[in-house]
Amino acid sequence: MRVTNRMLTLGFLRNLGITTTRLQELQDQLATGKRIRRPSDDPTSLPKVLFLRDALKQLEVYQANISDSKNLLALAEKAISSAVEVVQEIRQDAVAGANGTLAQDSLNALADKTDALLNQLITIANSSYEGRYLFGGFRTLTPPFVRTGSVVTYQGDLGTLTREIDRGAVIDVSIPGSLVFSNLFDTVLGLIDDLRAGNIQNISSTRIQQIDQALENLLSYQAQLGARWARTENTEQRLMDFRVHLQDLLSQSEDVDIAEVIVNIQAEENVYRAALAAGARLIQPTLLDFLR
Amino acid sequence: MTSAFFGLDIIRRALAAQKLALDVTAHNIANANTPGFSRQEAVQATTPPYTIPALNRPAAPGQLGTGVQISQIRRLRDQFIDAQIRQEGQSAAKWKAISDALSQVEVIFNEPSDQGLSAVFSRFWSAWQEVARAPETIAVRASLREQAVTLAGAIRHTYEQLGQLRDQVDYSVSVKVDQINTLARQIFDLNRQIANIEAVGDQANDLRDRRDLLVEELSKIADVTLSETSTGKLLVFLQGRPLVGETKVAELAAVPDPLNGNLRSVQWADTGQPVAFNNGEVAALLEVRDATIPAYQGELNAIAQALITNVNAQHRAGFDLNGAAGGDFFVGTGASDIDVDAPIKADLTRIAASASGAPGDGTNALSIAQLQFAKIMNGGTATIDDVYRGLISQLGVSAQEAKRLQENQDLLVEQLTIRREAISGVNIDEEVTNMIRYQHAFEAASRLARAYDEILDTLINELGR
Numbered sequence: 146m147r148v149t150n151r152m153l154t155l156g157f158l159r160n161l162g163i164t165t166t167r168l169q170e171l172q173d174q175l176a177t178g179k180r181i182r183r184p185s186d187d188p189t190s191l192p193k194v195l196f197l198r199d200a201l202k203q204l205e206v207y208q209a210n211i212s213d214s215k216n217l218l219a220l221a222e223k224a225i226s227s228a229v230e231v232v233q234e235i236r237q238d239a240v241a242g243a244n245g246t247l248a249q250d251s252l253n254a255l256a257d258k259t260d261a262l263l264n265q266l267i268t269i270a271n272s273s274y275e276g277r278y279l280f281g282g283f284r285t286l287t288p289p290f291v292r293t294g295s296v297v298t299y300q301g302d303l304g305t306l307t308r309e310i311d312r313g314a315v316i317d318v319s320i321p322g323s324l325v326f327s328n329l330f331d332t333v334l335g336l337i338d339d340l341r342a343g344n345i346q347n348i349s350s351t352r353i354q355q356i357d358q359a360l361e362n363l364l365s366y367q368a369q370l371g372a373r374w375a376r377t378e379n380t381e382q383r384l385m386d387f388r389v390h391l392q393d394l395l396s397q398s399e400d401v402d403i404a405e406v407i408v409n410i411q412a413e414e415n416v417y418r419a420a421l422a423a424g425a426r427l428i429q430p431t432l433l434d435f436l437r
Numbered sequence: 438m439t440s441a442f443f444g445l446d447i448i449r450r451a452l453a454a455q456k457l458a459l460d461v462t463a464h465n466i467a468n469a470n471t472p473g474f475s476r477q478e479a480v481q482a483t484t485p486p487y488t489i490p491a492l493n494r495p496a497a498p499g500q501l502g503t504g505v506q507i508s509q510i511r512r513l514r515d516q517f518i519d520a521q522i523r524q525e526g527q528s529a530a531k532w533k534a535i536s537d538a539l540s541q542v543e544v545i546f547n548e549p550s551d552q553g554l555s556a557v558f559s560r561f562w563s564a565w566q567e568v569a570r571a572p573e574t575i576a577v578r579a580s581l582r583e584q585a586v587t588l589a590g591a592i593r594h595t596y597e598q599l600g601q602l603r604d605q606v607d608y609s610v611s612v613k614v615d616q617i618n619t620l621a622r623q624i625f626d627l628n629r630q631i632a633n634i635e636a637v638g639d640q641a642n643d644l645r646d647r648r649d650l651l652v653e654e655l656s657k658i659a660d661v662t663l664s665e666t667s668t669g670k671l672l673v674f675l676q677g678r679p680l681v682g683e684t685k686v687a688e689l690a691a692v693p694d695p696l697n698g699n700l701r702s703v704q705w706a707d708t709g710q711p712v713a714f715n716n717g718e719v720a721a722l723l724e725v726r727d728a729t730i731p732a733y734q735g736e737l738n739a740i741a742q743a744l745i746t747n748v749n750a751q752h753r754a755g756f757d758l759n760g761a762a763g764g765d766f767f768v769g770t771g772a773s774d775i776d777v778d779a780p781i782k783a784d785l786t787r788i789a790a791s792a793s794g795a796p797g798d799g800t801n802a803l804s805i806a807q808l809q810f811a812k813i814m815n816g817g818t819a820t821i822d823d824v825y826r827g828l829i830s831q832l833g834v835s836a837q838e839a840k841r842l843q844e845n846q847d848l849l850v851e852q853l854t855i856r857r858e859a860i861s862g863v864n865i866d867e868e869v870t871n872m873i874r875y876q877h878a879f880e881a882a883s884r885l886a887r888a889y890d891e892i893l894d895t896l897i898n899e900l901g902r
Contacts, residue, residue, distance in 0.1 A: 146859045147859045147860070147862070147864060147867075148859070148864065149469075149858055149859070149862030149863055149864040150469060150862075150863065150864060150865050151469065151470065151858055151862050151863065152855055152858045152859070152862060155854075155855075155858075156855075159851070179549075181549060183540070183543045183544075183548075183833075183836075184543055184546070184548055184829050184830070184832050184833025184836060185539070185540070185543060185832075185833045185834075185836035185837040185840060186833075187833070188830055188832075188833030188834040188836075188837055189830075191548070191549065191826075191829060191830055191833050192826040192827070192829070192830045194549050195548065195549060195555045195822075195825075195826050195829065196822075196826060198549065198555065198556065198559070199555065199559050199822060202556075202559040202560070202563060203559075203562075203563075203809075205563070206562075206563045206566040206567075206806075209566075209567070209570070210566065210570060213570050213571075275571070275574075276573075277571070277573060277797060278797075281797070282795065282797070283791065283793055283795030283796065283797040283798035284795050284796065284797060285573055285795075285796060285797025286573055286796050286797065302793070302795055304793055304795055304797070304798055306797060306798075306799075307799075307800065307803070308569075308570065309566070309569075309803060309806075309807070312810070315803075399549070431865045431866055431869065432865070432866040432869045432870065433865070433869055436869070436873075
């Protein structure tokens with residue numbers, strides 16, 4: 146085939162162009178660390194990359210939900226556990242009152258002490274977290290329990306706060322205060338009345354039994370909260386493992402293998418140098434150089 | 438016997454022929470880098486020999502050569518390769534235009550990145566989850582509002598940019614139509630000149646080169662067909678009608694079409710008949726403008742509509758922080774005008790996160806967040822994310838395909854160009870060799886002139902003294 150000077154220079158320029166384009170692509174990959182910079186770089190992997198990114202973002206949300214759930218559950222559990230202690234103290238006083246050997250003065254003193262303990266219980270039932278009440282159902286901005294004289298009113302509702310801790314896994318993270326405390330408060334109010342009235346018979350026959358029931362009620366909710374906390378904790382562990390797995394997959398799909406890219410750059414550079422050297426030899430001489 | 442000056446005449450012709458051949462060589466070297474130039478050759482042939490057969494021919498042996506002449510100056514060109522280059526160049530230009538447009542669409546969608554719609558959607562749904570977690574808190578509501586405004590803005594912006602790209606492509610159509618007209622006029626002018634020159638028996642080599650170059654340009658833009666008349670005129674047809682005829686040029690016009698959103702339709706300027714293009718740049722531009730971009734806009738629009746309808750429906754089912762029933766969350770009819778409803782922009786308590794009306798209830802916000810995984814598109818078979826990922830994936834496949842086809846076509850054209858170059862290109866070494874050849878022939882002829890001079894000197898001055 147006839148080879149002309151233009152063919153030589155065009156071919157030289159084309160080869161240089163191809164090599165520099167590839168060099169630029171590799172340098173881009175190295176600078177960004179990403180293999181896919183636009184959809185056409187790898188259309189088959191791209192949906193996976195987008196999906197994994199979404200899934201990771203979603204996991205972040207679940208993890209935030211979980212940490213919030215754990216806080217709420219732990220605080221509620223802690224509140225109930227303090228309530229249990231207080232109720233146990235009240236029970237001791239009730240037993241002392243039911244003994245029948247105390248004078249009315251002492252019974253009145255016990256009544257005053259129980260009254261103070263009741264206020265303490267109400268404070269516990271009105272626990273809040275970040276300005277939101279734990280036991281008010283959905284009415285998180287209103288104190289759940291208000292005492293006016295010998296009546297304790299529940300101002301919350303029967304709503305249960307929920308959190309999605311995994312795809313489709315929604316758990317309850319609160320218990321409406323009325324279920325936990327209302328009976329207890331009524332019982333304690335009754336006990337105070339009995340003490341003041343010296344109605345010892347009623348204390349021993351019904352009040353102590355009611356207190357035991359309330360205590361059992363508290364303990365059962367405490368166990369429930371503990372179990373949910375454990376479940377949440379489990380899910381958290383699982384999601385953390387899953388997250389590592391997803392990140393691994395994402396990295397495989399979109400990250401460049403740095404070592405490979407560097408080796409490729411080296412190889413392209415060699416080709417580039419060789420092309421330049423070949424061009425320098427081919428383009429320069431013509432027959433004219435030898436006709437002097 | 439021939440005349441005493443017979444030899445001198447041969448020498449005169451030889452000198453003239455070698456000089457002319459040297460001139461052609463000079464022309465070749467001068468145009469070694471001219472685009473479209475094909476090397477020329479001074480074809481040397483013997484002049485008619487002496488004697489011609491006749492009754493009264495001399496008795497001397499014959500025939501005797503009478504020297505050399507340049508019979509023609511021809512260009513070395515393979516018409517078949519030219520036709521192939523035009524054909525493949527047309528497809529190359531088409532795929533380049535499509536590939537360019539698609540890579541711009543890729544830039545507009547900007548995936549995968551933190552600013553792409555995929556990430557913005559993801560942050561929007563997360564913001565609802567945050568509201569579900571703390572519906573009483575104004576701060577998380579504010580963050581949701583920002584994400585929602587960002588999402589609506591991103592959808593609108595993407596849609597708008599696709600529209601702008603469409604306008605750009607539309608403008609390119611009119612530029613290409615102007616180019617077609619200009620090229621057609623230039624080809625028409627060259628036709629006339631070439632016909633005039635070749636009518637007297639000369640070869641219009643350089644003008645033909647220029648015309649071939651113009652035709653090659655024209656073939657990239659439109660799928661024209663060619664036919665050459667016996668007088669050397671090249672007629673150019675578009676969809677069977679002569680664009681460049683023997684006597685006139687039929688121009689094209691790009692006229693805004695009110696039936697197609699005032700986008701330009703290409704038609705014959707005189708009759709107003711529309712012109713269809715099947716290959717080349719204009720065909721590609723029209724396809725991108727009328728099919729590709731509207732398809733992406735359509736999908737984006739469907740996504741926006743599904744978002745507006747479903748978020749609004751769920752939002753209206755809930756209650757805001759004041760216990761009032763929720764209104765619309767988004768306003769607008771699609772991707773072009775989606776926005777966050779003004780009352781929500783103005784008052785964060787209007788976000789209906791609660792299903793019961795109580796402030797701590799984030800159930801409705803959770804339901805909205807869960808729309809992310811709800812199959813609310815394509816007749817209940819796909820989520821918004823599915824559709825969007827499908828769109829991006831389709832874009833990637835199309836862009837990659839167009840790029841590959843363009844590269845393949847380019848390679849093909851390049852191979853053909855090399856083949857043409859092998860025939861028509863100028864090789865300096867070859868020309869210098871020719872130069873030396875002609876130069877030596879010229880010198881030898883000059884030397885012969887001296888020999889004849891001496892013969893004549895002997896004959897005239899020495900003989901009969």
